[in-house]
Amino acid sequence: MRGSPLVRAVLVVLALLALLGPLRTLTNRRTEAGVPLQQAGPGSAVKKKIHLELTSTTVPFKYQITSGGEPIWRGQSNSTTAATDLELEFPPEGIDLVLDASWSEQKPTAVRLALIPQGSGMMARTVWGTTSVSEVMTFQEEK
Amino acid sequence: MMVVRGLVAALLIGAAFVRPGQTAETLKIASFSTVLTEIARRVGANHVSVAGLVKPGQDPHEYQPTPADLEQAADARLILLSGKHLEHYLDKVQQATGAKAASLAVGDALPTLKMKADPDEPQADPTGMVDDPHWWNSVANVERATMIVRDELIKLDQADQADYEKNAKAYLAELEALDHWAKRKVAELPRDKRKLVTSHDAFQCLARDYGFKIYAIEGVSTETEPSDRHVAELIDEIKNQRVKAIFLENTLNPKVSTEITRETGAKIGGSLYADGLGNGDGSTYEGLVRHNISTIVDALK
Structure with missing residues (x-):
């Protein structure tokens, strides 16, 4: 390779800078209908990758999932299903997720929150409401 | 005559406001x-x-x-x-x-x-x-x-x-x-931190409803004194479980609880209403529940 060492170093730095944009896009994945807000709740349990899926029989609907007192995922969905991937502490005692969802149309609606920890089976809870739901849902892996 | 008429009128008006069977x-x-x-x-x-x-x-x-x-x-x-x-x-x-x-x-x-x-x-x-x-x-x-x-x-x-x-x-x-409200408040506390050390064993129902594990210093009744062996086992358990706080009760002498905190390094999380309504926050049932749940969750977080 020809050229001065200084020019070569500058070229390497420029190449790295050019890669920053695509790398950021790949590592900071956004879901179609919402934004994961927090990667982990408080505590000392091991963090696990968790896939969350929210289904509502009425659309559009607004939603927020809270863990450990902090919102971890919120958004609005025009389709019946929204999904995201997060990392959460998941102790053997299980986790409590608070689901708040609302929709403008007044009609009986089922809202289902499904949770799939990496390497485990799906756990799901369903709640019914007329204009909104607010529910604490407990998920615990089978021993 | 006027007086009698007035009395009769008053009785009739009064009767109109009394439903059958009401006294x-x-x-x-x-x-x-x-x-x-x-x-x-x-x-x-x-x-x-x-x-x-x-x-x-x-x-x-x-x-x-x-x-x-x-x-x-x-x-x-x-x-x-x-x-x-x-x-x-x-x-x-x-x-x-x-x-x-x-x-x-x-x-x-x-x-x-x-x-x-x-x-x-x-x-x-x-x-x-x-x-x-x-x-x-x-x-x-x-x-x-x-x-x-x-x-x-x-x-x-x-x-x-x-x-x-x-x-x-x-x-x-x-x-x-x-x-x-209580369920949402308790959900702020990770389930692996729901370890409740209390003066006497009065919170089993709360533990069942909200997913806590109880470690009681005294037994079911406040009249029973804890044995030295029980206190020693409890101190080991609190250390092993890394319990952050222990709780006093409004109707009990806090002497033993205070000694345990000295041995384990856990802090006093506050005083709970264990045996019914009290004074202050716990003078109503709603106040009692809000006080107990907030005190527990905020101290163990």
Whole structure:
């Protein structure tokens, strides 16, 4: 390779800078209908990758999932299903997720929150409401 | 003549406001539970007059009725008892009242939660277990108790049934909202941190409803002193489980709890209302629950 060492170093730095944009896009994945807000709740349990899926029989609907007192995922969905991937502490005692969802149309609606920890089976809870739901849902892996 | 006419008119007008079966007298109730006193007052409202014989802040495990209390009980049409063997003075109440008043042990109609009995507990079954008498530390149980009291009031005073139903419905709605609030507040605390060290074993119902594990310094009753061995085992457990805080109670001497914190490094998380309503925050049932849950969650976070 020809050229001065200084020019070569500058070229390497420029190449790295050019890669920053695509790398950021790949590592900071956004879901179609919402934004994961927090990667982990408080505590000392091991963090696990968790896939969350929210289904509502009425659309559009607004939603927020809270863990450990902090919102971890919120958004609005025009389709019946929204999904995201997060990392959460998941102790053997299980986790409590608070689901708040609302929709403008007044009609009986089922809202289902499904949770799939990496390497485990799906756990799901369903709640019914007329204009909104607010529910604490407990998920615990089978021993 | 004018005076007589005036009196007749006044009587007729008065009669128009009295429904059939209604009398000016209120239904006299004597209550041996601070929580039942609140329920009876909320559901009965102006149709009842409730004498709360166990006072807020008083330890129901150690309460003994005074002659004045027994007189009030003897004068009542309904006696409300906590049940589940809490009233060890029940024979005195029965002697004082005879068969005159209806006696309702509300806790006996609620779901039973078995727990390890104190060594000299006379009510223990052959396996050494006893019914947990602290049923009010579950909001769901207080909802059930409200329905039991409502039905008893209706049985004794059918004329005011509609009012009892309306008042109970309003109180039940408040309790439901309270339980919802408590569940959300407890959800702030990760489930692996829900370890509750308390002065005596009074929170099994709360533990069942909200996913806590209990480590009690004393047994079911506040009258039992913890043994040195039990305290030593508890200190080891608190260290192993890395429990951040332990809790005192409004009706107990905090001496042993304070010693345990010194040994384990855990902090005092605050004082809880274990045995019913107290003074200050816990002077109402809603205040009691909000105080207990907030104190526990905020200290263990």
